[in-house]
Amino acid sequence: DVKVTQSSRYLVKRTGEKVFLECVQDMDHENMFWYRQDPGLGLRLIYFSYDVKMKEKGDIPEGYSVSREKKERFSLILESASTNQTSMYLCASSFRTIQETQYFGPGTRLLVL
Amino acid sequence: AQKVTQAQTEISVVEKEDVTLDCVYETRDTTYYLFWYKQPPSGELVFLIRRNSFDEQNEISGRYSWNFQKSTSSFNFTITASQVVDSAVYFCALSEEEYGNKLVFGAGTILRVKS
Numbered sequence: 001d002v003k004v005t006q007s008s009r010y011l012v013k014r015t016g017e018k019v020f021l022e023c024v025q026d027m028d029h030e031n032m033f034w035y036r037q038d039p040g041l042g043l044r045l046i047y048f049s050y051d052v053k054m055k056e057k058g059d060i061p062e063g064y065s066v067s068r069e070k071k072e073r074f075s076l077i078l079e080s081a082s083t084n085q086t087s088m089y090l091c092a093s094s095f096r097t098i099q100e101t102q103y104f105g106p107g108t109r110l111l112v113l
Numbered sequence: 114a115q116k117v118t119q120a121q122t123e124i125s126v127v128e129k130e131d132v133t134l135d136c137v138y139e140t141r142d143t144t145y146y147l148f149w150y151k152q153p154p155s156g157e158l159v160f161l162i163r164r165n166s167f168d169e170q171n172e173i174s175g176r177y178s179w180n181f182q183k184s185t186s187s188f189n190f191t192i193t194a195s196q197v198v199d200s201a202v203y204f205c206a207l208s209e210e211e212y213g214n215k216l217v218f219g220a221g222t223i224l225r226v227k228s
Binding site for chain 2: 009031033035040041042043044045048050058088090092094096097099100101102103104105106107109
């Protein structure tokens with residue numbers, strides 16, 4: 001079974017704090033993704049990575065950065081958290097080719113006060 | 114323009130009713146993939162099905178069935194004899210060859226099944 005884990009299920013942070021969200025997958029997938037989910041908007045892609053140390057911007061990268069130092073681990077960084085980054089964050093991974101299914105972690109609910 | 118439209122924001126049914134969740138997509142690619150995911154209250158997205166653009170055969174898996182029609186750009190999902198455990202948010206998503214492995218999601222449909 002594919003396993004994607006995320007470091008926290010719930011996080012509460014203050015405005016201006018630096019926030020790290022971690023994601024680990026155990027299936028040797030090349031691709032990893034970070035999405036945010038907001039009511040009525042579905043999931044929107046923030047960043048993705050198709051290899052170690054490689055990253056590409058998704059649809060809403062502003063205010064975020066990512067790091068992929070090892071194949072199994074993909075980190076999302078909020079450099080200076082703001083209240084409009086309160087959301088559900090979902091990590092996913094897949095093999096590289098287009099038809100491959102993305103498998104998701106349990107999500108992190110982030111509240112920025 | 115939205116590439117994946119799930120026009121039904123929320124649907125409520127009584128247990129044992131059949132329910133269909135609509136998904137309309139938009140693409141210029143000839144090679145693309147369509148997906149359905151289920152998100153129960155626990156939050157994790159669970160993969161249900163993947164369909165490629167060259168395979169228009171309908172699929173049935175237990176109480177779930179999917180109807181793919183390229184002529185109307187639709188990929189609808191039907192749950193037969195719904196159960197309370199089917200209550201969840203359901204997402205339809207599109208992956209296009211032009212954009213690699215990226216998924217574009219619809220806004221989701223909340224399904225509530227009452228006993």
